[in-house]
Amino acid sequence: MQILDIGEVAERSGVPPSALRYYEEIGLIQSIRRHGLRRQFEADVLLKLSLIELGKTAGFSLTEVANMFGEDGRPDIPRDQLRAKADDLQRQMLDLRLLRDALRHVADCPAPSHLECPTFRKLLKATRRRVTRPSSKIRRRGSSQLGE
Amino acid sequence: MQILDIGEVAERSGVPPSALRYYEEIGLIQSIRRHGLRRQFEADVLLKLSLIELGKTAGFSLTEVANMFGEDGRPDIPRDQLRAKADDLQRQMLDLRLLRDALRHVADCPAPSHLECPTFRKLLKATRRRVTRPSSKIRRRGSSQLGE
DNA sequence: GTACGACTTCAAGTCGACTTGAGGTCAAGC
DNA sequence: GCTTGACCTCAAGTCGACTTGAAGTCGTAC
Numbered sequence: 001m002q003i004l005d006i007g008e009v010a011e012r013s014g015v016p017p018s019a020l021r022y023y024e025e026i027g028l029i030q031s032i033r034r035h036g037l038r039r040q041f042e043a044d045v046l047l048k049l050s051l052i053e054l055g056k057t058a059g060f061s062l063t064e065v066a067n068m069f070g071e072d073g074r075p076d077i078p079r080d081q082l083r084a085k086a087d088d089l090q091r092q093m094l095d096l097r098l099l100r101d102a103l104r105h106v107a108d109c110p111a112p113s114h115l116e117c118p119t120f121r122k123l124l125k126a127t128r129r130r131v132t133r134p135s136s137k138i139r140r141r142g143s144s145q146l147g148e
Numbered sequence: 149m150q151i152l153d154i155g156e157v158a159e160r161s162g163v164p165p166s167a168l169r170y171y172e173e174i175g176l177i178q179s180i181r182r183h184g185l186r187r188q189f190e191a192d193v194l195l196k197l198s199l200i201e202l203g204k205t206a207g208f209s210l211t212e213v214a215n216m217f218g219e220d221g222r223p224d225i226p227r228d229q230l231r232a233k234a235d236d237l238q239r240q241m242l243d244l245r246l247l248r249d250a251l252r253h254v255a256d257c258p259a260p261s262h263l264e265c266p267t268f269r270k271l272l273k274a275t276r277r278r279v280t281r282p283s284s285k286i287r288r289r290g291s292s293q294l295g296e
Numbered sequence: 297g298t299a300c301g302a303c304t305t306c307a308a309g310t311c312g313a314c315t316t317g318a319g320g321t322c323a324a325g326c
Numbered sequence: 327g328c329t330t331g332a333c334c335t336c337a338a339g340t341c342g343a344c345t346t347g348a349a350g351t352c353g354t355a356c
Contacts, residue, residue: 005302005303006302006303007302007303016344016345017302017303018344018345018346019343019344019345021304021305022343022344022345026343034304035303035352035353036303036304036351036352036353037302037303037304037305037350037351037352038302038303038304038352038353039303039304047269047272050272051272054243054246054247054250054272055247056343057240057243057247058243058244058246058247058248059207059244061342061343062342062343063342068251068254079255079256080255082251082252082254082255083251083252083255085251086248086251086252086255089244089245089247089248089251090248092205092244093241093244093245093248095202095205095206096206096207096237096240096241096244097237097241098202098206099202099203099205099206099237100206100234100237100238100241102199102202103216103230103231103233103234103237104230104231104234106216106217106230107227107228107230107231107234108227121195124195124198124199124202153332153333154332154333155332155333164314164315165332165333166314166315166316167313167314167315169334169335170313170314170315174313182334183322183323183333184321184322184323184333184334185320185321185322185332185333185334185335186322186323186332186333186334187333187334204313209312209313210312210313211312297356298355298356299354299355299356300353300354300355300356301352301353301354302351302352302353303350303351303352303353304349304350304351304352305348305349305350305351306347306348306349307346307347307348308345308346308347308348309344309345309346309347310343310344310345310346311342311343311344312341312342313340313341314339314340314341315338315339315340315341316337316338316339316340317336317337317338317339318335318336318337318338319334319335319336320333320334320335321332321333321334321335322331322332322333322334323330323331323332323333324329324330324331325328325329325330326327326328326329326330
């Protein structure tokens with residue numbers, strides 16, 4: 001299998017070297033040897049990095065990702081836990097849809113105060129039910145910034 | 149309108165007092181007065197908190213939420229930015245679906261190494277395209293733990 | 297054989313969203 | 327009028343996921 005040094009892995013995966021070192025440090029990926037001091041990886045690592053990115057994108061912590069897909073993608077986790085996780089994701093998708101609708105509503109509704117708009121309140125009611133029984137939280141970064 | 153002290157707000161919303169104080173500090177919510185030292189809020193705040201929770205659940209930072217829904221839910225943000233954000237959410241939902249499918253696959257596929265399973269690789273390929281052009285990252289906490 | 301540049305280590309810093317802790321205050325109930 | 331318990335303030339701590347910086351090490355090209 002092809003061997004890549006860290007710089008190449010960084011470039012191809014878009015993950016900076018410092019992050020790759022960090023991932024190795026916490027055992028998420030392994031370099032197979034050194035060339036001088038320089039870490040070298042099997043090309044395989046690229047796939048694993050996609051997996052990691054996917055997991056992060058979907059809101060998992062690195063330790064969760066690590067547990068989800070053990071050595072070469074084999075999970076160390078009971079199947080029903082995985083399914084539970086999948087169901088969580090399902091729920092998160094519903095939340096996203098809710099917020100998306102709320103946002104679209106806010107973008108289009110001419111009402112002066114949304115808290116008084118019945119449509120909006122209906123959206124929030126739906127939320128309420130989900131939020132009181134906390135199921136899953138998400139945090140994101142990057143992309144079409146609204147803040148600052 | 150009904151007045152609640154902080155303890156009651158905390159209890160009804162599930163948001164701890166320390167967090168409520170923090171939210172007030174950063175201007176996300178306002179207490180209308182004090183009873184002694186004790187903060188008091190209009191019942192309205194509960195709706196606003198649902199909104200905040202919804203935003204957080206969907207992966208927004210508090211400042212983003214603050215900007216999305218300003219005073220009493222009126223947005224301070226141009227409509228097309230809101231729509232862009234809604235589209236982001238759409239994309240995030242796709243990511244979630246991808247991961248959900250990957251997870252279900254891992255739960256059900258009997259193959260020894262998923263990295264060699266064609267179905268799985270296909271899922272990852274789809275990911276690759278999304279991940280290289282970073283659009284939105286998510287992080288979550290709570291609920292059906294896999295890690296630790 | 298030496299300069300270069302890309303790596304290396306290790307410690308410390310950063311950011312968001314809170315929590316924790318110490319020490320203080322206050323309204324209500326007895 | 328005193329105790330109680332829930333609040334208060336303010337500073338500092340925490341956690342995850344990195345990044346940054348200083349000081350050092352190599353292989354390669356010239």
